[in-house]
Amino acid sequence: MPMKIQKTGSDTQLVVERIHHAKNYKLTLDCRLCVGCELCSLICPREAISVAKQPKKDGQKTQHPIIDVDEVKCHYCGICTAICPYGALHVTIDGNNIASVIEKESFPQLIREITVDATKCPTDCTECEEICPLDLIKVTSDPKTNKVTIEIKEEQCPTCRKCEIKCPEGLIRIRKIFTGKLTIRQEKCPTNCQDCLDVCPITDTLYLSEKDGKVYVNEIFCTYCGACKIVCPEEQALELSRSTIHHTPVRSGAWNKALEKLTSTTEMTKELRGKGRKKTMEAVKKRLEPRAK
Amino acid sequence: MVDEQPRVGVFVCHCGLNIAGVIDVKAVIEYARTLPDVVFTKDNRYTCADPGQDEIRKAIKEHRLNRVVVAACSPRMHEPTFRKTCAEADLNPFFFEMANIREFSSWCHPNTPKEATEKAKEIVRMAVAKARLLQPLKEIEVPVTNKALVIGGGIAGINSALDLAEMGFRVYLLEKTESIGGHMAQLDKTFPTLDCSICIEGPKMVDVGRHPNIDIISYADLVSVSGYVGNFKVKIRKNPRYVIHEDCTGCGECKEVCPIEYPNEWDMNMGVRKAISIPFEQAVPLVYTLNMDHCIECYKCIDACGARQAINFDQEPEEIELDVGAIIVATGFDIYLPYDDPLYGYGKYDNVITALEFERLILAAGPTGGKVIRASDGEKPHTVAFIQCVGSRNLKKFEYCSGFCCMYALKNAILLKEKYKRDVEVYVLYMDMRTPFKGYEEFYKRARDLGVTFIRGRASHIIEDPDKNNLVIRAEDMTLGQPIELPAEMVVLCTAAVPRSDAGEMARILNISRGTDGFFMESHPKLKPIDTPVDGVFVAGSCQAPKDIPYSVSQGSGAAARAATILSKKKWKIEPIVAEVNADLCKNTQAKCGICAQRCPYGSIEALEKQPAKVITAMCHGCGTCVAECPSDAITQNHFTDEQIFAQIASALEENPEGKILGFLCNWCCYAGADLAGTSRFEYPPLIRPVRVMCSGRVDKDFVLEAFRKGAGMVLIGACHLPYDCHYISGNARMKARMDVLAPMLEKLGLSPQRFKVEYVSAAEGLKFAELMKEMAAQLQELGPDKVKAENAKLKPILDRMLAKKTQKKPPQIIQKA
Numbered sequence A: 001m002p003m004k005i006q007k008t009g010s011d012t013q014l015v016v017e018r019i020h021h022a023k024n025y026k027l028t029l030d031c032r033l034c035v036g037c038e039l040c041s042l043i044c045p046r047e048a049i050s051v052a053k054q055p056k057k058d059g060q061k062t063q064h065p066i067i068d069v070d071e072v073k074c075h076y077c078g079i080c081t082a083i084c085p086y087g088a089l090h091v092t093i094d095g096n097n098i099a100s101v102i103e104k105e106s107f108p109q110l111i112r113e114i115t116v117d118a119t120k121c122p123t124d125c126t127e128c129e130e131i132c133p134l135d136l137i138k139v140t141s142d143p144k145t146n147k148v149t150i151e152i153k154e155e156q157c158p159t160c161r162k163c164e165i166k167c168p169e170g171l172i173r174i175r176k177i178f179t180g181k182l183t184i185r186q187e188k189c190p191t192n193c194q195d196c197l198d199v200c201p202i203t204d205t206l207y208l209s210e211k212d213g214k215v216y217v218n219e220i221f222c223t224y225c226g227a228c229k230i231v232c233p234e235e236q237a238l239e240l241s242r243s244t245i246h247h248t249p250v251r252s253g254a255w256n257k258a259l260e261k262l263t264s265t266t267e268m269t270k271e272l273r274g275k276g277r278k279k280t281m282e283a284v285k286k287r288l289e290p291r292a293k
Numbered sequence B: 001m002v003d004e005q006p007r008v009g010v011f012v013c014h015c016g017l018n019i020a021g022v023i024d025v026k027a028v029i030e031y032a033r034t035l036p037d038v039v040f041t042k043d044n045r046y047t048c049a050d051p052g053q054d055e056i057r058k059a060i061k062e063h064r065l066n067r068v069v070v071a072a073c074s075p076r077m078h079e080p081t082f083r084k085t086c087a088e089a090d091l092n093p094f095f096f097e098m099a100n101i102r103e104f105s106s107w108c109h110p111n112t113p114k115e116a117t118e119k120a121k122e123i124v125r126m127a128v129a130k131a132r133l134l135q136p137l138k139e140i141e142v143p144v145t146n147k148a149l150v151i152g153g154g155i156a157g158i159n160s161a162l163d164l165a166e167m168g169f170r171v172y173l174l175e176k177t178e179s180i181g182g183h184m185a186q187l188d189k190t191f192p193t194l195d196c197s198i199c200i201e202g203p204k205m206v207d208v209g210r211h212p213n214i215d216i217i218s219y220a221d222l223v224s225v226s227g228y229v230g231n232f233k234v235k236i237r238k239n240p241r242y243v244i245h246e247d248c249t250g251c252g253e254c255k256e257v258c259p260i261e262y263p264n265e266w267d268m269n270m271g272v273r274k275a276i277s278i279p280f281e282q283a284v285p286l287v288y289t290l291n292m293d294h295c296i297e298c299y300k301c302i303d304a305c306g307a308r309q310a311i312n313f314d315q316e317p318e319e320i321e322l323d324v325g326a327i328i329v330a331t332g333f334d335i336y337l338p339y340d341d342p343l344y345g346y347g348k349y350d351n352v353i354t355a356l357e358f359e360r361l362i363l364a365a366g367p368t369g370g371k372v373i374r375a376s377d378g379e380k381p382h383t384v385a386f387i388q389c390v391g392s393r394n395l396k397k398f399e400y401c402s403g404f405c406c407m408y409a410l411k412n413a414i415l416l417k418e419k420y421k422r423d424v425e426v427y428v429l430y431m432d433m434r435t436p437f438k439g440y441e442e443f444y445k446r447a448r449d450l451g452v453t454f455i456r457g458r459a460s461h462i463i464e465d466p467d468k469n470n471l472v473i474r475a476e477d478m479t480l481g482q483p484i485e486l487p488a489e490m491v492v493l494c495t496a497a498v499p500r501s502d503a504g505e506m507a508r509i510l511n512i513s514r515g516t517d518g519f520f521m522e523s524h525p526k527l528k529p530i531d532t533p534v535d536g537v538f539v540a541g542s543c544q545a546p547k548d549i550p551y552s553v554s555q556g557s558g559a560a561a562r563a564a565t566i567l568s569k570k571k572w573k574i575e576p577i578v579a580e581v582n583a584d585l586c587k588n589t590q591a592k593c594g595i596c597a598q599r600c601p602y603g604s605i606e607a608l609e610k611q612p613a614k615v616i617t618a619m620c621h622g623c624g625t626c627v628a629e630c631p632s633d634a635i636t637q638n639h640f641t642d643e644q645i646f647a648q649i650a651s652a653l654e655e656n657p658e659g660k661i662l663g664f665l666c667n668w669c670c671y672a673g674a675d676l677a678g679t680s681r682f683e684y685p686p687l688i689r690p691v692r693v694m695c696s697g698r699v700d701k702d703f704v705l706e707a708f709r710k711g712a713g714m715v716l717i718g719a720c721h722l723p724y725d726c727h728y729i730s731g732n733a734r735m736k737a738r739m740d741v742l743a744p745m746l747e748k749l750g751l752s753p754q755r756f757k758v759e760y761v762s763a764a765e766g767l768k769f770a771e772l773m774k775e776m777a778a779q780l781q782e783l784g785p786d787k788v789k790a791e792n793a794k795l796k797p798i799l800d801r802m803l804a805k806k807t808q809k810k811p812p813q814i815i816q817k818a
């Protein structure tokens, strides 16, 4: 069979495929998990992913942006699956879940440091399960032994820390994947605009002030995914920067490039210096030179 | 040196019955005797045969002939032969002229012998008129670079390169892709012996790679070619592999760490390869290539390569220039993918594949490890049907037969039978089974003996059962004379071999022509099958027409031998029919002109300020464009001078001019097309009187004016197709620009527009030429002689004035003998 490239979609998923006579590559985007942030589109090496704002309907909340994948450009490297903090993307080769960039250590995996000490949980507490904005936590207790188990779908957890803060016993410890800074300059915000708040997947990160009716940030919960940045209609009203990304160690130009796009050139060089990668730095510098010119 | 009056000898050939069967040769001889300066006439059964040539040599000596006219076949066929004959009798070969009365008369007017004879007489008269004004010319000698360029590293190019290298010549083998090998390296087994393809080609590829006289320049493109036989300058762009050739050991460690897989075109995209990889294991040269389109720049490969440091992300394209004496084109074919024909469901039904895809499936090193399985379910098919002539022998697609499909279908049918025995049923749906050549018919029998079922008929439709993805072929069984339905679990389409997608570009760069089928044209279909119209450029293998491996190999070796005839010489003679500037007439000395320098397609004229223009003879190709363009008539083209052509015009229009079409036909396309009309025996009305020019660019406005002044019924300029077919790059375009101005002017002066035509006819369009002749004859008849005469009478005084300068020029020259 000649090679076939195809794209199919439904409300719940978007699938692009490259089908060879005896091999099949597939990328699936789970639309129920996708929050429409910018991370994957920022770093796709083939620029195959695009994010688009949804047209706003009168009287309705702003909808989160929509991700589209170009079936001709995608080459199934799996970089997007590695970066997605919400676990919305998957690449399979012949049906097996494989991100070849991770297998070959060309790209790191995000580290979600989540520790839960369920031994001390009171049997009737389900605070964490209730607070999780993404419904990722399931608390069960064995009525016989009174043993509590907490299951968290970690691969879909963006580490917002809401459960950690909420836990009355202080039994959850979370280290964020991304750190950074989110600033809103309320004086630039158009009146009555709350687009960012509408699309933020993590409740209470952004809130409406009763004083002036403008949106403010509570950075403690922010995952720095950037969905808000895409919908913000005003150029200088919202500023988002990431400074560190918690990830498994790799030595890879592709990661350096991604890091630069996700954070900034300075942050990237900081990470490289930390690793003492002289040669890589030289290579990066050389690559940047023509752009600087 | 003695000043001499022309003494013309006319030899009329019977060509067996080819000419004498239609034309009254005796009458032509009688008539020739009455022509001015003709002192000797003779007819021969075969003038080109030894006795015929002897007679010419003898007559030159005995009758002190200083001009020879042979009335026989096309000068494109035998002009060189008779020039040599003259030279052997110590007569300057450029004192020879040919009258083409076979292709232009006996063959195209078989049913009107009287008219054919009259036409032949007039063609002879035109030749004599030109011959009287011929001048002796000295052949020009140029030095030869004894290196060769072979373009295309398929099996044909490989053989050319190896043979030339073995003869001791330096060879550059230019290959577009990463590895040499061509289609043969994609095949599983080869007919009729079923040896493994890469096992027999691989060692040859290695020989090429190792040969001290061969430089493989792979992953590179031809940019331009200039110069001429013996002295070509070739520009090549080497594309960056991002791997340093000299440092890569071919270990493949980079490939192991690379995370990226992309479709392997070489595997017909049925398999994949890494972003840094080789297309197949036996690749030559064994150098990895990094595909920047897919690379994510993780630099894992750099780490893996380590101390060898063979990977360099900063590589840039590199342009190199080579000097070579001869060029062999062996760029092969492409395979037709029938996406555009809904009949077969290709690209729609998973279990319909092309034969080349099938080769990759059954090949042990292929993407399925040699298992013939269906794409829909990974299962082995129990019935496989081969459909022949997909695209080929189809008037709506490709008219020609692709030659090797019958044989490879037999091959694959046999392979299936031998591999899966009773487990598989094999059908071949064919129109005609073509198995000529050694061992091929026996191979056909072998397939039948193995139980392959052959059905004669053409498929009309394929449908798919969407559940099981099985197929049903609807066809007409010609033997039974009734429609049939043939169920099959896999269908293999034996699709046409088509010209390379970049063949047009290649033809343009090399200045060679292509036939209507798009494949490169040979100089002569029988006697010069490997030559092209460009001296020093040869073709080999499937780029000229589909050919199987043995044929391609023989042609590869043949082309090497042809190239060696040039490379082995220190000097090469080129025809002296070049342009010359008369410094006294050139106006560039007074005012800035330089039109000739601008218009010369080869940039071979230098017009420095305040100096007369100068032709760089070795670079001049002899198209004559500058001659026609020069506003001061300061340039002449040797052997095609204004006087000679005016004499031909006058002679052609001596009698009944209003009933005639005067044709200025370019040697390479329209004249050749007219020859083909003759060779193919297409009959048309005998009105045309041809004046052969090397290039339509030579056709001066004055020629057209003179023809009408002399009362011509119609004038035709026959050129090569625009934009790229011109043998001299752009002579046809120059002519067109010129005539686009002339035509409206003539019309304004009262000329019916249909009386002046510029037409583009290729060497392959014999039929088109014949149709054109019929159409023009009909138009001329419709106009009627009276109207033509009236128009001409009105035109004459104006044309007399316009041409006064030219027609009243110097009395006929007395020519010196060289």
Ligand SMILES: Cc1cc2nc3c(=O)[nH]c(=O)nc-3n(C[C@H](O)[C@H](O)[C@H](O)COP(=O)(O)OP(=O)(O)OC[C@H]3O[C@@H](n4cnc5c(N)ncnc54)[C@H](O)[C@@H]3O)c2cc1C
Pocket (backbone or CB within 6 Å): B151, B152, B153, B154, B155, B156, B157, B174, B175, B176, B177, B179, B180, B181, B182, B183, B184, B187, B189, B190, B191, B192, B220, B221, B222, B330, B331, B332, B333, B334, B335, B355, B356, B359, B404, B408, B411, B500, B502, B506, B540, B541, B542, B543, B547, B548, B549, B550, B552
């Ligand atoms: C399915 C199939 C099965 C076949 N089976 C058999 C068989 O069993 N036995 C048999 O005898 N024949 C078989 N043939 C025919 C065989 O493939 C051809 O005879 C053979 O490949 C012709 O060789 P070639 O060198 O003329 O052309 P090609 O093999 O096409 O090689 C041309 C080369 O030129 C290169 N090239 C092209 N364009 C350029 C350019 N612009 N610049 C530089 N390089 C260029 C190409 O990359 C290629 O390497 C089969 C063909 C098909 C399609």
Ligand code: SF4
Pocket (backbone or CB within 6 Å): A106, B254, B257, B258, B259, B260, B275, B276, B290, B291, B294, B295, B296, B297, B298, B299, B300, B301, B302
């Ligand atoms: S740098 Fe490119 S070619 Fe090298 S290993 Fe990474 S993806 Fe492959």
Ligand code: SF4
Pocket (backbone or CB within 6 Å): B578, B579, B599, B600, B601, B602, B603, B604, B605, B615, B619, B620, B621, B622, B623, B624, B625, B626, B627, B637
């Ligand atoms: S225009 Fe033609 S004839 Fe004149 S110099 Fe150039 S190549 Fe020669």
